[in-house]
Amino acid sequence: MVISYSLELEVDTERTQRIKELAYETDALLKGDFTLSSGKKSDHYYDGKQLSQHPEGAYLIGEEIFDMLEGIDFDAIGGLAISAIPIVTAVTVVSHIKGQPIRSFWVREEPKKHGTEKRIEGQFKKNSKVVIIDDVITGGNSIKKAIDAVRAEGCEVVKVIVVVDRNEGGSDQLREEGYDFKAIIDLSPSGEASISEPSAVTGEAG
């Protein structure tokens, strides 16, 4: 049992390391002079779609986040369109393969102007427990939009997970507001990536 535990830890650490490597290999992590959505200038940028739309990247992110959800009591996962969509879909697919199905939804940036006027699409139920997921957090505006949208429907946000934390205030703000926040990868102020913390481990020790 102890040996089994160690092997799983090694596999999970290798997976997270591979996610970080892929972020560079797919040019998801870019260096340059960029203008961020907030107007802030930065010498690095995380283009999450390059990783989440890569076949290995999508699979590994799906597995990683699936494991991060272990032991959490929730009904569905979701996030703000469009960046969160491939990520929550990857987790949903992995969950089916592993026989532990997880439903997912996504939140429109703006409410639909016609038709059903739905802001939240997919396998979503009001007054449920949800995990909010996104590709990156900077100031936290995008995640707050998703959080506000689900809370307006009576939901409880039990956890927030991102692939990359730019460590520019958003994650600190969420923690201060009492959210259980976790990232797969941290970016330093210079844009260097590191694994956020020891990855989730399945199975029991001893």
Place this chain on the structure above:
Amino acid sequence: MSLRQLREKLDKGFYVDNLCEMARLCKDMALESDSPVPFFIMQKIFSGIADYWDDRPVIVEEAKLVEAELLKSLNNLIDVIEDNASADQLMTLINKVISSYLFLYG
């Protein structure tokens, strides 16, 4: 909602969050105005650029180029709206704004 607020936001520069705010402002002014055309056009331009830039790495030089191409014609358009200029003058400046936008993203 006022043109003064729009000018203040234009002065802050072109980035996604500000473009979305300017689009919302123009939409509100279009709804309130008896002559919504210029506000509608500006709303579409701001939201079009915001949609294009959203979730995409925007290099500082690209943002400056877009600002340089559009800012003057947008401010001129706001001037003629404020001056209650003739329909011909208004149309001339609307055409200039649209031409600039199409040069960038047509």
